[in-house]
Amino acid sequence: MNPGSDQTEPKRRGRRAGGEDTKAALLAAAREVFVERGYEGATVRSIAARAGVDAAMVNHWFGGKEGLFAKAVLQVPVDPTVLVERLLDGPDEEIGERIVRNFIGIWDPIGGGQFAAMVRSVTAQSQVADVLRGFFVQTLIKRVVMHLGVSDPELRATLVASQIFGMGMVRYVVRFEPLASADVETMVKAIAPNLQRYLTGDLG
Template structure:
Protein backbone atom coordinates (compact mmCIF):
# COMPACT_ATOMS: atom_id res chain seq x y z
CA UNK A 1 0.00 0.00 0.00
CA UNK A 2 1.40 3.38 -0.97
CA UNK A 3 1.72 6.27 1.48
CA UNK A 4 -1.09 8.13 -0.33
CA UNK A 5 -3.38 5.12 0.05
CA UNK A 6 -2.50 4.86 3.74
CA UNK A 7 -3.34 8.54 4.28
CA UNK A 8 -6.64 8.19 2.41
CA UNK A 9 -7.54 5.13 4.46
CA UNK A 10 -6.88 7.02 7.68
CA UNK A 11 -8.98 9.93 6.48
CA UNK A 12 -11.83 7.62 5.62
CA UNK A 13 -11.56 6.08 9.09
CA UNK A 14 -11.69 9.45 10.79
CA UNK A 15 -14.65 10.54 8.68
CA UNK A 16 -16.64 7.42 9.59
CA UNK A 17 -15.91 7.96 13.29
CA UNK A 18 -17.00 11.58 12.96
CA UNK A 19 -20.21 10.57 11.25
CA UNK A 20 -20.88 8.11 14.09
CA UNK A 21 -20.36 10.91 16.63
CA UNK A 22 -22.68 13.22 14.72
CA UNK A 23 -25.39 10.55 14.44
CA UNK A 24 -25.07 9.74 18.14
CA UNK A 25 -25.48 13.40 19.06
CA UNK A 26 -28.57 13.77 16.86
CA UNK A 27 -30.16 10.65 18.36
CA UNK A 28 -29.37 11.78 21.91
CA UNK A 29 -30.59 15.31 21.20
CA UNK A 30 -33.95 14.05 19.97
CA UNK A 31 -34.39 12.18 23.24
CA UNK A 32 -33.28 15.02 25.50
CA UNK A 33 -35.17 17.75 23.63
CA UNK A 34 -38.28 15.57 23.69
CA UNK A 35 -37.94 15.08 27.44
CA UNK A 36 -36.84 18.58 28.44
CA UNK A 37 -37.73 20.99 25.63
CA UNK A 38 -35.22 23.45 24.19
CA UNK A 39 -34.58 25.50 27.32
CA UNK A 40 -34.39 22.53 29.67
CA UNK A 41 -31.94 20.57 27.53
CA UNK A 42 -28.25 21.24 28.04
CA UNK A 43 -25.32 20.56 25.75
CA UNK A 44 -23.64 18.65 28.57
CA UNK A 45 -26.67 16.38 29.07
CA UNK A 46 -26.98 15.68 25.35
CA UNK A 47 -23.28 14.89 25.02
CA UNK A 48 -23.41 12.63 28.07
CA UNK A 49 -26.39 10.76 26.60
CA UNK A 50 -24.43 10.32 23.36
CA UNK A 51 -21.27 9.26 25.22
CA UNK A 52 -19.10 11.98 23.65
CA UNK A 53 -17.34 15.15 24.76
CA UNK A 54 -19.57 18.24 24.98
CA UNK A 55 -17.15 20.10 22.70
CA UNK A 56 -18.37 17.91 19.84
CA UNK A 57 -21.71 19.76 19.83
CA UNK A 58 -19.98 23.00 18.88
CA UNK A 59 -17.67 21.18 16.49
CA UNK A 60 -20.46 19.54 14.51
CA UNK A 61 -23.42 21.89 14.96
CA UNK A 62 -22.11 25.24 16.18
CA UNK A 63 -24.03 25.02 19.45
CA UNK A 64 -27.36 23.92 20.90
CA UNK A 65 -29.53 25.78 18.38
CA UNK A 66 -27.76 24.18 15.44
CA UNK A 67 -28.16 20.76 17.00
CA UNK A 68 -31.84 21.44 17.70
CA UNK A 69 -32.38 22.38 14.06
CA UNK A 70 -30.80 19.14 12.87
CA UNK A 71 -32.34 16.84 15.46
CA UNK A 72 -35.83 18.25 15.92
CA UNK A 73 -36.88 20.58 13.12
CA UNK A 74 -36.31 17.86 10.56
CA UNK A 75 -39.64 16.41 9.42
CA UNK A 76 -39.65 12.61 9.94
CA UNK A 77 -41.19 12.12 6.50
CA UNK A 78 -40.89 14.25 3.36
CA UNK A 79 -43.75 16.83 3.40
CA UNK A 80 -44.26 16.33 -0.34
CA UNK A 81 -44.81 12.64 0.32
CA UNK A 82 -47.28 13.46 3.11
CA UNK A 83 -49.30 15.72 0.80
CA UNK A 84 -49.27 13.10 -1.96
CA UNK A 85 -50.49 10.47 0.49
CA UNK A 86 -53.24 12.71 1.86
CA UNK A 87 -54.56 13.62 -1.59
CA UNK A 88 -54.72 9.97 -2.66
CA UNK A 89 -58.40 9.26 -2.05
CA UNK A 90 -61.87 10.81 -1.96
CA UNK A 91 -61.91 14.50 -1.03
CA UNK A 92 -64.75 13.97 1.45
CA UNK A 93 -62.51 11.61 3.46
CA UNK A 94 -59.48 13.91 3.52
CA UNK A 95 -60.01 14.96 7.16
CA UNK A 96 -59.97 11.33 8.25
CA UNK A 97 -56.81 10.60 6.24
CA UNK A 98 -55.03 13.57 7.82
CA UNK A 99 -55.78 12.41 11.37
CA UNK A 100 -54.84 8.82 10.57
CA UNK A 101 -51.61 9.76 8.80
CA UNK A 102 -50.24 12.09 11.44
CA UNK A 103 -51.20 9.93 14.42
CA UNK A 104 -49.61 6.92 12.77
CA UNK A 105 -46.36 8.84 12.19
CA UNK A 106 -46.31 10.37 15.67
CA UNK A 107 -47.40 7.24 17.55
CA UNK A 108 -44.40 5.38 16.14
CA UNK A 109 -42.10 7.58 18.24
CA UNK A 110 -44.41 8.60 21.08
CA UNK A 111 -44.67 12.08 19.62
CA UNK A 112 -40.91 12.28 19.20
CA UNK A 113 -39.66 15.41 17.47
CA UNK A 114 -43.14 16.94 17.42
CA UNK A 115 -43.40 16.79 21.20
CA UNK A 116 -40.00 18.46 21.51
CA UNK A 117 -41.12 21.25 19.19
CA UNK A 118 -44.30 21.89 21.15
CA UNK A 119 -42.46 21.92 24.48
CA UNK A 120 -40.09 24.56 23.11
CA UNK A 121 -42.47 26.72 21.09
CA UNK A 122 -43.34 29.24 23.80
CA UNK A 123 -39.74 30.05 24.61
CA UNK A 124 -38.05 29.98 21.22
CA UNK A 125 -39.13 32.07 18.24
CA UNK A 126 -37.25 29.84 15.81
CA UNK A 127 -39.24 26.82 16.94
CA UNK A 128 -42.53 28.73 16.62
CA UNK A 129 -41.56 29.83 13.14
CA UNK A 130 -40.57 26.28 12.15
CA UNK A 131 -43.83 24.86 13.48
CA UNK A 132 -45.86 27.47 11.60
CA UNK A 133 -43.87 26.92 8.40
CA UNK A 134 -44.33 23.16 8.56
CA UNK A 135 -48.04 22.95 9.34
CA UNK A 136 -49.55 26.12 7.91
CA UNK A 137 -47.40 26.86 4.87
CA UNK A 138 -45.84 23.57 3.84
CA UNK A 139 -48.69 21.15 4.49
CA UNK A 140 -52.11 22.74 4.87
CA UNK A 141 -51.74 25.66 2.45
CA UNK A 142 -50.60 23.14 -0.13
CA UNK A 143 -53.66 21.01 0.57
CA UNK A 144 -56.13 23.91 0.38
CA UNK A 145 -54.38 25.07 -2.80
CA UNK A 146 -54.94 21.66 -4.40
CA UNK A 147 -58.59 21.73 -3.30
CA UNK A 148 -59.20 25.19 -4.77
CA UNK A 149 -61.39 26.20 -1.83
CA UNK A 150 -62.33 29.70 -0.68
CA UNK A 151 -60.61 31.34 2.32
CA UNK A 152 -57.71 28.96 1.84
CA UNK A 153 -55.38 30.66 4.33
CA UNK A 154 -57.98 30.60 7.12
CA UNK A 155 -58.77 26.96 6.41
CA UNK A 156 -55.08 26.05 6.49
CA UNK A 157 -54.59 27.82 9.81
CA UNK A 158 -57.65 26.17 11.36
CA UNK A 159 -56.37 22.76 10.30
CA UNK A 160 -52.97 23.52 11.78
CA UNK A 161 -54.48 24.50 15.12
CA UNK A 162 -56.46 21.25 15.20
CA UNK A 163 -53.43 19.07 14.54
CA UNK A 164 -51.02 20.92 16.83
CA UNK A 165 -53.61 20.90 19.61
CA UNK A 166 -54.25 17.20 19.11
CA UNK A 167 -50.53 16.44 19.22
CA UNK A 168 -50.05 18.53 22.35
CA UNK A 169 -52.87 16.80 24.23
CA UNK A 170 -51.85 13.29 23.13
CA UNK A 171 -48.06 13.49 23.52
CA UNK A 172 -47.16 16.41 25.80
CA UNK A 173 -49.83 16.95 28.46
CA UNK A 174 -51.32 13.43 28.12
CA UNK A 175 -55.00 14.21 28.69
CA UNK A 176 -56.89 10.95 29.11
CA UNK A 177 -58.69 9.23 27.57
CA UNK A 178 -57.49 10.96 24.39
CA UNK A 179 -53.80 10.26 25.08
CA UNK A 180 -54.30 6.50 24.92
CA UNK A 181 -57.28 6.37 22.55
CA UNK A 182 -57.20 4.12 19.52
CA UNK A 183 -56.20 5.91 16.32
CA UNK A 184 -59.40 4.97 14.49
CA UNK A 185 -61.51 6.26 17.37
CA UNK A 186 -59.85 9.66 16.98
CA UNK A 187 -60.18 9.49 13.20
CA UNK A 188 -63.93 9.04 13.60
CA UNK A 189 -64.27 11.72 16.28
CA UNK A 190 -62.02 14.47 14.90
CA UNK A 191 -61.95 13.76 11.16
CA UNK A 192 -65.37 15.36 10.44
CA UNK A 193 -64.34 18.58 12.18
CA UNK A 194 -61.13 18.76 10.16
CA UNK A 195 -63.14 18.03 7.02
CA UNK A 196 -65.37 21.06 7.72
CA UNK A 197 -62.28 23.22 8.07
CA UNK A 198 -61.08 21.99 4.70
CA UNK A 199 -64.18 21.93 2.53
CA UNK A 200 -67.23 22.90 4.62
CA UNK A 201 -69.08 26.14 5.28
CA UNK A 202 -67.04 28.21 7.72
CA UNK A 203 -69.92 30.59 8.38
Template sequence: MQVTNSASPSTRRRGRRPAGADTKAALIEAATAVFAEQGYDNATVRAIAARAGVDAAMVNHWFGGKEGLFGEAILKLPFNPRELVPVLLDGPRDQLGERIARTFLTVWDERGGGVFAALVRSVAAHEQAQHALRDLFIKHVMTPLVSEVSPDGDHLRATLVASQLIGMGMIRYVSQFEPLASTDIETVVTAVGPTIQRYLTGDIR
Protein backbone atom coordinates (compact mmCIF):
# COMPACT_ATOMS: atom_id res chain seq x y z
CA MET A 1 0.00 0.00 0.00
CA GLN A 2 1.17 3.53 -0.74
CA VAL A 3 0.56 5.99 2.05
CA THR A 4 1.21 9.70 2.11
CA ASN A 5 2.36 11.15 5.35
CA SER A 6 2.36 14.92 5.17
CA ALA A 7 0.97 15.87 8.59
CA SER A 8 3.35 15.60 11.54
CA PRO A 9 2.45 13.20 14.38
CA SER A 10 2.24 16.05 16.88
CA THR A 11 -0.41 17.76 14.74
CA ARG A 12 -2.47 14.58 14.76
CA ARG A 13 -2.15 14.05 18.46
CA ARG A 14 -3.55 17.51 19.12
CA GLY A 15 -6.85 16.26 17.70
CA ARG A 16 -6.86 17.10 14.04
CA ARG A 17 -8.93 14.52 12.19
CA PRO A 18 -7.35 13.89 8.79
CA ALA A 19 -9.45 12.26 6.10
CA GLY A 20 -8.82 9.39 3.66
CA ALA A 21 -5.19 8.53 3.07
CA ASP A 22 -4.12 10.76 5.94
CA THR A 23 -6.37 8.88 8.36
CA LYS A 24 -5.00 5.55 7.19
CA ALA A 25 -1.41 6.77 7.48
CA ALA A 26 -2.07 8.17 10.96
CA LEU A 27 -3.62 4.88 12.09
CA ILE A 28 -0.76 2.82 10.69
CA GLU A 29 1.77 5.03 12.45
CA ALA A 30 -0.13 4.88 15.74
CA ALA A 31 -0.69 1.10 15.39
CA THR A 32 3.02 0.48 14.81
CA ALA A 33 3.78 2.21 18.10
CA VAL A 34 0.93 0.74 20.15
CA PHE A 35 1.45 -2.85 18.91
CA ALA A 36 5.17 -2.54 19.68
CA GLU A 37 4.47 -1.23 23.18
CA GLN A 38 1.57 -3.49 24.17
CA GLY A 39 1.54 -6.46 21.79
CA TYR A 40 -1.33 -7.53 19.57
CA ASP A 41 -3.44 -9.13 22.31
CA ASN A 42 -3.31 -6.16 24.71
CA ALA A 43 -3.52 -3.32 22.20
CA THR A 44 -7.01 -1.84 21.89
CA VAL A 45 -8.61 -0.17 18.90
CA ARG A 46 -9.50 2.75 21.20
CA ALA A 47 -5.89 3.30 22.25
CA ILE A 48 -4.67 3.20 18.66
CA ALA A 49 -7.38 5.57 17.43
CA ALA A 50 -6.73 7.97 20.33
CA ARG A 51 -3.03 8.10 19.52
CA ALA A 52 -3.82 8.75 15.87
CA GLY A 53 -6.31 11.46 16.84
CA VAL A 54 -9.15 9.85 14.89
CA ASP A 55 -12.42 8.22 15.81
CA ALA A 56 -12.22 4.51 16.72
CA ALA A 57 -14.84 3.74 14.05
CA MET A 58 -12.20 4.64 11.45
CA VAL A 59 -10.30 1.42 12.32
CA ASN A 60 -13.25 -0.69 11.27
CA HIS A 61 -13.93 1.53 8.29
CA TRP A 62 -10.41 1.39 6.88
CA PHE A 63 -9.06 -1.96 8.13
CA GLY A 64 -12.07 -4.05 9.20
CA GLY A 65 -10.79 -4.23 12.78
CA LYS A 66 -7.67 -4.62 14.88
CA GLU A 67 -6.45 -7.73 13.03
CA GLY A 68 -6.71 -5.95 9.65
CA LEU A 69 -4.73 -3.01 10.97
CA PHE A 70 -2.08 -5.40 12.29
CA GLY A 71 -1.93 -7.13 8.89
CA GLU A 72 -1.29 -3.84 7.13
CA ALA A 73 0.88 -2.03 9.70
CA ILE A 74 2.99 -4.89 11.06
CA LEU A 75 2.76 -7.94 8.80
CA LYS A 76 2.71 -5.70 5.70
CA LEU A 77 0.68 -8.24 3.74
CA PRO A 78 0.90 -7.63 -0.01
CA PHE A 79 -2.91 -7.62 -0.34
CA ASN A 80 -5.98 -6.60 1.60
CA PRO A 81 -7.64 -9.81 2.89
CA ARG A 82 -11.06 -8.13 2.92
CA GLU A 83 -10.85 -7.56 -0.83
CA LEU A 84 -10.09 -11.22 -1.55
CA VAL A 85 -13.50 -12.81 -0.98
CA PRO A 86 -15.49 -10.98 -3.69
CA VAL A 87 -12.64 -11.52 -6.16
CA LEU A 88 -12.50 -15.26 -5.38
CA LEU A 89 -16.28 -15.68 -5.60
CA ASP A 90 -16.40 -14.05 -9.03
CA GLY A 91 -16.60 -17.08 -11.36
CA PRO A 92 -17.99 -20.62 -11.58
CA ARG A 93 -18.46 -22.17 -8.13
CA ASP A 94 -16.96 -25.49 -9.21
CA GLN A 95 -13.70 -23.72 -10.08
CA LEU A 96 -13.41 -21.89 -6.78
CA GLY A 97 -10.65 -24.21 -5.53
CA GLU A 98 -8.60 -23.51 -8.63
CA ARG A 99 -9.11 -19.75 -8.32
CA ILE A 100 -7.98 -19.82 -4.68
CA ALA A 101 -4.83 -21.80 -5.55
CA ARG A 102 -4.10 -19.55 -8.56
CA THR A 103 -4.58 -16.34 -6.55
CA PHE A 104 -2.34 -17.58 -3.71
CA LEU A 105 0.44 -18.63 -6.08
CA THR A 106 0.20 -15.50 -8.23
CA VAL A 107 0.33 -13.09 -5.27
CA TRP A 108 3.33 -14.76 -3.64
CA ASP A 109 5.20 -15.68 -6.83
CA GLU A 110 5.03 -12.00 -7.84
CA ARG A 111 6.74 -11.03 -4.57
CA GLY A 112 9.53 -13.52 -5.27
CA GLY A 113 8.66 -15.93 -2.47
CA GLY A 114 11.06 -14.31 -0.01
CA VAL A 115 8.21 -12.18 1.34
CA PHE A 116 6.25 -15.32 2.22
CA ALA A 117 9.31 -16.87 3.87
CA ALA A 118 9.89 -13.69 5.90
CA LEU A 119 6.24 -13.71 6.99
CA VAL A 120 6.49 -17.34 8.14
CA ARG A 121 9.67 -16.62 10.10
CA SER A 122 8.07 -13.63 11.77
CA VAL A 123 4.88 -15.53 12.58
CA ALA A 124 6.73 -18.65 13.79
CA ALA A 125 8.81 -16.52 16.17
CA HIS A 126 6.05 -14.25 17.52
CA GLU A 127 2.98 -15.80 19.07
CA GLN A 128 1.00 -12.57 18.85
CA ALA A 129 1.63 -12.32 15.12
CA GLN A 130 0.14 -15.82 14.89
CA HIS A 131 -2.98 -14.65 16.70
CA ALA A 132 -3.29 -11.65 14.40
CA LEU A 133 -2.83 -13.67 11.23
CA ARG A 134 -5.26 -16.34 12.44
CA ASP A 135 -7.91 -13.72 13.33
CA LEU A 136 -7.38 -11.96 10.02
CA PHE A 137 -7.54 -15.06 7.88
CA ILE A 138 -10.48 -16.69 9.70
CA LYS A 139 -12.57 -13.53 10.07
CA HIS A 140 -12.04 -11.88 6.70
CA VAL A 141 -11.39 -14.75 4.31
CA MET A 142 -12.36 -18.20 5.48
CA THR A 143 -15.55 -17.62 7.47
CA PRO A 144 -17.17 -15.54 4.69
CA LEU A 145 -16.08 -18.07 2.04
CA VAL A 146 -17.35 -21.12 3.96
CA SER A 147 -20.64 -19.35 4.80
CA GLU A 148 -21.14 -18.52 1.15
CA VAL A 149 -20.23 -21.76 -0.59
CA SER A 150 -20.20 -24.75 1.78
CA PRO A 151 -23.25 -27.01 2.21
CA ASP A 152 -23.03 -26.96 6.02
CA GLY A 153 -20.97 -23.99 7.28
CA ASP A 154 -18.53 -26.49 8.87
CA HIS A 155 -15.58 -24.45 10.15
CA LEU A 156 -13.23 -27.40 9.81
CA ARG A 157 -13.38 -26.65 6.07
CA ALA A 158 -11.71 -23.26 6.55
CA THR A 159 -8.78 -24.71 8.45
CA LEU A 160 -8.37 -27.55 5.94
CA VAL A 161 -8.08 -25.00 3.12
CA ALA A 162 -5.61 -23.03 5.23
CA SER A 163 -3.54 -26.18 5.80
CA GLN A 164 -3.17 -26.87 2.07
CA LEU A 165 -2.36 -23.25 1.20
CA ILE A 166 0.16 -22.73 4.00
CA GLY A 167 1.78 -26.08 3.25
CA MET A 168 2.06 -25.16 -0.43
CA GLY A 169 3.72 -21.89 0.57
CA MET A 170 6.11 -23.68 2.93
CA ILE A 171 7.22 -26.16 0.25
CA ARG A 172 7.39 -23.67 -2.61
CA TYR A 173 8.86 -20.61 -0.89
CA VAL A 174 10.44 -21.64 2.42
CA SER A 175 11.79 -25.19 2.13
CA GLN A 176 11.87 -25.06 -1.68
CA PHE A 177 11.37 -28.75 -2.30
CA GLU A 178 11.68 -29.53 -6.01
CA PRO A 179 9.79 -29.94 -8.26
CA LEU A 180 6.96 -28.06 -6.49
CA ALA A 181 9.19 -25.04 -5.86
CA SER A 182 9.54 -24.28 -9.58
CA THR A 183 6.55 -25.95 -11.22
CA ASP A 184 4.48 -23.49 -13.29
CA ILE A 185 1.41 -22.06 -11.59
CA GLU A 186 -1.22 -23.72 -13.81
CA THR A 187 0.22 -27.20 -13.23
CA VAL A 188 0.09 -26.66 -9.46
CA VAL A 189 -3.45 -25.27 -9.79
CA THR A 190 -4.54 -28.46 -11.60
CA ALA A 191 -3.02 -30.57 -8.83
CA VAL A 192 -4.14 -28.59 -5.78
CA GLY A 193 -7.38 -26.94 -6.97
CA PRO A 194 -9.52 -30.10 -6.52
CA THR A 195 -8.21 -30.49 -2.95
CA ILE A 196 -9.36 -26.99 -2.00
CA GLN A 197 -12.65 -27.45 -3.86
CA ARG A 198 -13.40 -30.63 -1.92
CA TYR A 199 -12.47 -29.03 1.41
CA LEU A 200 -14.92 -26.17 0.71
CA THR A 201 -17.86 -27.95 -0.90
CA GLY A 202 -17.28 -31.73 -0.82
CA ASP A 203 -17.77 -34.56 1.61
CA ILE A 204 -15.14 -34.22 4.35
CA ARG A 205 -16.51 -36.14 7.36
Protein backbone atom coordinates (compact mmCIF):
# COMPACT_ATOMS: atom_id res chain seq x y z
CA MET A 1 0.00 0.00 0.00
CA ASN A 2 1.01 3.60 -0.29
CA PRO A 3 3.35 4.30 2.63
CA GLY A 4 2.08 7.85 2.91
CA SER A 5 -1.59 6.78 3.34
CA ASP A 6 -3.77 8.13 6.08
CA GLN A 7 -4.04 5.93 9.18
CA THR A 8 -7.84 6.10 8.99
CA GLU A 9 -7.66 4.75 5.47
CA PRO A 10 -11.15 3.69 4.36
CA LYS A 11 -11.59 -0.07 3.97
CA ARG A 12 -14.28 0.12 1.31
CA ARG A 13 -15.03 2.25 -1.67
CA GLY A 14 -18.22 4.19 -2.20
CA ARG A 15 -17.88 6.22 0.99
CA ARG A 16 -20.25 9.18 0.88
CA ALA A 17 -18.57 12.54 0.72
CA GLY A 18 -21.26 15.08 1.66
CA GLY A 19 -21.79 15.77 5.37
CA GLU A 20 -25.59 15.39 5.35
CA ASP A 21 -25.30 12.15 3.38
CA THR A 22 -22.83 10.79 5.92
CA LYS A 23 -25.09 11.74 8.83
CA ALA A 24 -28.15 10.18 7.23
CA ALA A 25 -26.23 7.00 6.37
CA LEU A 26 -24.94 6.71 9.96
CA LEU A 27 -28.43 7.22 11.43
CA ALA A 28 -29.94 4.56 9.18
CA ALA A 29 -27.10 2.11 9.88
CA ALA A 30 -27.28 2.81 13.62
CA ARG A 31 -31.01 2.02 13.76
CA GLU A 32 -30.34 -1.35 12.16
CA VAL A 33 -27.24 -2.28 14.14
CA PHE A 34 -28.55 -1.18 17.56
CA VAL A 35 -31.74 -3.19 17.04
CA GLU A 36 -29.78 -6.23 15.83
CA ARG A 37 -27.03 -6.22 18.47
CA GLY A 38 -28.26 -4.03 21.31
CA TYR A 39 -26.56 -1.02 22.85
CA GLU A 40 -23.54 -2.85 24.24
CA GLY A 41 -23.03 -5.12 21.25
CA ALA A 42 -23.23 -2.43 18.60
CA THR A 43 -19.77 -0.97 18.01
CA VAL A 44 -19.02 2.37 16.41
CA ARG A 45 -16.84 0.48 13.94
CA SER A 46 -19.67 -1.88 12.89
CA ILE A 47 -22.13 0.99 12.44
CA ALA A 48 -19.65 3.01 10.40
CA ALA A 49 -18.88 -0.07 8.26
CA ARG A 50 -22.60 -0.64 7.64
CA ALA A 51 -22.94 3.00 6.60
CA GLY A 52 -19.88 2.78 4.40
CA VAL A 53 -18.21 5.72 6.15
CA ASP A 54 -15.18 6.18 8.34
CA ALA A 55 -15.64 5.48 12.06
CA ALA A 56 -14.24 8.92 12.91
CA MET A 57 -17.41 10.40 11.41
CA VAL A 58 -19.41 9.07 14.40
CA ASN A 59 -17.42 11.25 16.76
CA HIS A 60 -17.46 14.12 14.34
CA TRP A 61 -21.22 14.18 13.86
CA PHE A 62 -22.63 12.68 17.07
CA GLY A 63 -19.89 13.01 19.69
CA GLY A 64 -19.66 9.21 19.99
CA LYS A 65 -21.81 6.11 20.39
CA GLU A 66 -24.09 7.57 23.10
CA GLY A 67 -24.97 10.58 21.04
CA LEU A 68 -25.59 8.47 17.92
CA PHE A 69 -27.83 6.12 19.89
CA ALA A 70 -29.77 9.00 21.43
CA LYS A 71 -30.33 10.56 18.01
CA ALA A 72 -30.96 7.41 15.95
CA VAL A 73 -32.91 5.15 18.26
CA LEU A 74 -34.29 7.20 21.12
CA GLN A 75 -34.69 10.23 18.85
CA VAL A 76 -33.64 12.48 21.71
CA PRO A 77 -33.20 15.88 20.13
CA VAL A 78 -30.46 16.80 22.60
CA ASP A 79 -27.07 15.32 23.39
CA PRO A 80 -27.23 13.05 26.50
CA THR A 81 -24.50 15.10 28.19
CA VAL A 82 -26.53 18.25 27.60
CA LEU A 83 -29.64 16.49 28.91
CA VAL A 84 -27.85 15.48 32.13
CA GLU A 85 -26.71 19.08 32.57
CA ARG A 86 -30.24 20.33 31.99
CA LEU A 87 -31.63 17.92 34.60
CA LEU A 88 -29.05 19.09 37.13
CA ASP A 89 -29.49 22.80 36.37
CA GLY A 90 -31.66 24.06 39.23
CA PRO A 91 -32.47 23.32 42.87
CA ASP A 92 -31.93 19.68 43.88
CA GLU A 93 -35.41 19.60 45.41
CA GLU A 94 -36.97 20.22 41.99
CA ILE A 95 -35.09 17.58 40.05
CA GLY A 96 -38.09 15.22 40.02
CA GLU A 97 -40.09 17.92 38.30
CA ARG A 98 -37.34 18.60 35.75
CA ILE A 99 -37.19 14.88 34.90
CA VAL A 100 -40.93 14.66 34.23
CA ARG A 101 -40.94 17.89 32.21
CA ASN A 102 -37.95 16.88 30.08
CA PHE A 103 -39.24 13.33 29.62
CA ILE A 104 -42.61 14.49 28.36
CA GLY A 105 -41.16 17.44 26.48
CA ILE A 106 -38.83 15.14 24.54
CA TRP A 107 -41.01 12.07 23.93
CA ASP A 108 -44.56 13.36 23.69
CA PRO A 109 -44.04 15.19 20.38
CA ILE A 110 -42.80 11.96 18.78
CA GLY A 111 -45.25 9.62 20.53
CA GLY A 112 -42.52 7.87 22.50
CA GLY A 113 -40.23 7.61 19.47
CA GLN A 114 -38.49 4.68 17.89
CA PHE A 115 -37.73 2.94 21.17
CA ALA A 116 -41.35 2.95 22.39
CA ALA A 117 -42.38 1.71 18.93
CA MET A 118 -39.92 -1.16 19.28
CA VAL A 119 -41.21 -2.12 22.75
CA ARG A 120 -44.79 -1.71 21.52
CA SER A 121 -44.20 -4.05 18.59
CA VAL A 122 -42.73 -6.82 20.76
CA THR A 123 -45.34 -6.46 23.50
CA ALA A 124 -48.15 -6.43 20.92
CA GLN A 125 -46.95 -9.73 19.47
CA SER A 126 -47.10 -11.37 22.85
CA GLN A 127 -50.30 -9.67 24.01
CA VAL A 128 -48.42 -8.34 27.01
CA ALA A 129 -50.23 -5.00 26.93
CA ASP A 130 -53.57 -6.71 26.81
CA VAL A 131 -52.72 -8.91 29.79
CA LEU A 132 -51.49 -5.94 31.78
CA ARG A 133 -54.60 -3.93 31.05
CA GLY A 134 -57.12 -6.74 31.39
CA PHE A 135 -55.76 -8.47 34.40
CA PHE A 136 -53.51 -6.19 36.46
CA VAL A 137 -55.31 -2.93 35.94
CA GLN A 138 -58.96 -3.99 35.65
CA THR A 139 -59.00 -7.03 37.90
CA LEU A 140 -56.58 -6.04 40.62
CA ILE A 141 -55.59 -2.39 40.82
CA LYS A 142 -58.92 -0.79 39.92
CA ARG A 143 -60.81 -2.93 42.41
CA VAL A 144 -58.45 -1.90 45.18
CA VAL A 145 -58.69 1.78 44.26
CA MET A 146 -62.49 1.66 43.99
CA HIS A 147 -62.73 0.19 47.48
CA LEU A 148 -60.66 3.04 48.90
CA GLY A 149 -63.23 5.61 47.80
CA VAL A 150 -60.57 8.19 46.87
CA SER A 151 -60.69 11.04 44.33
CA ASP A 152 -59.43 10.45 40.77
CA PRO A 153 -59.63 6.65 40.98
CA GLU A 154 -58.76 6.13 37.30
CA LEU A 155 -55.68 8.33 37.41
CA ARG A 156 -54.54 6.70 40.68
CA ALA A 157 -55.00 3.21 39.20
CA THR A 158 -52.78 4.04 36.20
CA LEU A 159 -50.15 5.69 38.44
CA VAL A 160 -50.05 2.58 40.65
CA ALA A 161 -49.83 0.47 37.49
CA SER A 162 -46.86 2.53 36.27
CA GLN A 163 -44.91 1.90 39.48
CA ILE A 164 -45.84 -1.78 39.75
CA PHE A 165 -44.92 -2.52 36.10
CA GLY A 166 -41.67 -0.64 36.57
CA MET A 167 -40.89 -2.62 39.72
CA GLY A 168 -41.69 -5.90 37.95
CA MET A 169 -39.56 -4.93 34.94
CA VAL A 170 -36.55 -3.95 37.02
CA ARG A 171 -36.80 -6.90 39.42
CA TYR A 172 -37.79 -9.78 37.13
CA VAL A 173 -37.30 -8.79 33.51
CA VAL A 174 -34.30 -6.53 33.04
CA ARG A 175 -32.94 -7.30 36.53
CA PHE A 176 -31.13 -4.13 37.46
CA GLU A 177 -29.07 -4.40 40.63
CA PRO A 178 -29.27 -3.63 43.47
CA LEU A 179 -33.08 -3.47 43.16
CA ALA A 180 -33.38 -6.92 41.57
CA SER A 181 -31.88 -8.63 44.63
CA ALA A 182 -32.98 -6.21 47.37
CA ASP A 183 -34.63 -7.91 50.35
CA VAL A 184 -38.30 -7.38 51.05
CA GLU A 185 -37.74 -4.84 53.87
CA THR A 186 -35.59 -2.66 51.60
CA MET A 187 -38.25 -2.88 48.88
CA VAL A 188 -41.04 -1.99 51.32
CA LYS A 189 -39.17 1.00 52.78
CA ALA A 190 -38.19 2.28 49.35
CA ILE A 191 -41.32 1.71 47.26
CA ALA A 192 -44.34 1.42 49.60
CA PRO A 193 -44.49 5.16 50.46
CA ASN A 194 -44.58 6.01 46.74
CA LEU A 195 -47.42 3.55 46.04
CA GLN A 196 -49.20 4.85 49.14
CA ARG A 197 -49.04 8.40 47.82
CA TYR A 198 -50.52 7.33 44.47
CA LEU A 199 -53.34 5.51 46.28
CA THR A 200 -54.35 7.84 49.08
CA GLY A 201 -52.08 10.90 48.94
CA ASP A 202 -52.48 14.38 47.54
CA LEU A 203 -51.83 14.36 43.79
CA GLY A 204 -51.96 18.15 43.54
